[in-house]
Amino acid sequence: MDRSQKAESVASLNAVFNEVGVVVITRNLGMTVAQSTALRGKIREAGATYKVAKNRLAKLSIKDTAYEGIGDMFTGPTAIATSVDPVAAAKAVVEFAKTTDKIEIVGGAMGGQLLSADGVKALASMPSLDELRAKLIGLVQAPATKIAQLATAPAAKLARVFGAYAKEAA
Numbered sequence: 001m002d003r004s005q006k007a008e009s010v011a012s013l014n015a016v017f018n019e020v021g022v023v024v025i026t027r028n029l030g031m032t033v034a035q036s037t038a039l040r041g042k043i044r045e046a047g048a049t050y051k052v053a054k055n056r057l058a059k060l061s062i063k064d065t066a067y068e069g070i071g072d073m074f075t076g077p078t079a080i081a082t083s084v085d086p087v088a089a090a091k092a093v094v095e096f097a098k099t100t101d102k103i104e105i106v107g108g109a110m111g112g113q114l115l116s117a118d119g120v121k122a123l124a125s126m127p128s129l130d131e132l133r134a135k136l137i138g139l140v141q142a143p144a145t146k147i148a149q150l151a152t153a154p155a156a157k158l159a160r161v162f163g164a165y166a167k168e169a170a
Contacts, residue, residue: 016051
């Protein structure tokens with residue numbers, strides 16, 4: 001990798017760090033190509049990205065971002081999982097880590113908040129942004145449906161009473 005490629009890689013990573021909501025650092029402990037492909041597939045399905053970057057370049061790219069504190073985590077064979085959704089990358093990596101011992105979660109950060117490996121696992125147990133939106137919409141819609149049911153209930157009762165009188169008269 002020549003100097004211009006390194007500068008381009010640093011600029012690209014810096015742009016990623018300025019856009020994402022969460023960064024998860026993993027250490028690869030001899031994953032096979034098949035395992036790595038499976039991990040990348042799971043992460044892509046979750047709407048996140050996974051990149052192996054040179055530690056020195058990653059440390060240079062976090063300068064002037066909210067993730068400057070994670071520089072100490074870049075030791076050994078590391079990779080970076082990122083996502084705009086604060087839960088997606090963490091959830092995908094933690095789920096994959098449960099299936100193999102070839103990947104270790106080192107830590108990460110959510111915005112300026114540093115996360116240990118346990119912090120990343122706790123973050124992964126939270127509902128995703130889409131799940132939270134669905135719950136919120138459900139809570140907002142629930143009172144509206146109850147109001148509609150209450151508004152139509154007296155009319156329905158009245159219709160049943162008239163129906164009962166009609167049956168008696170016939």
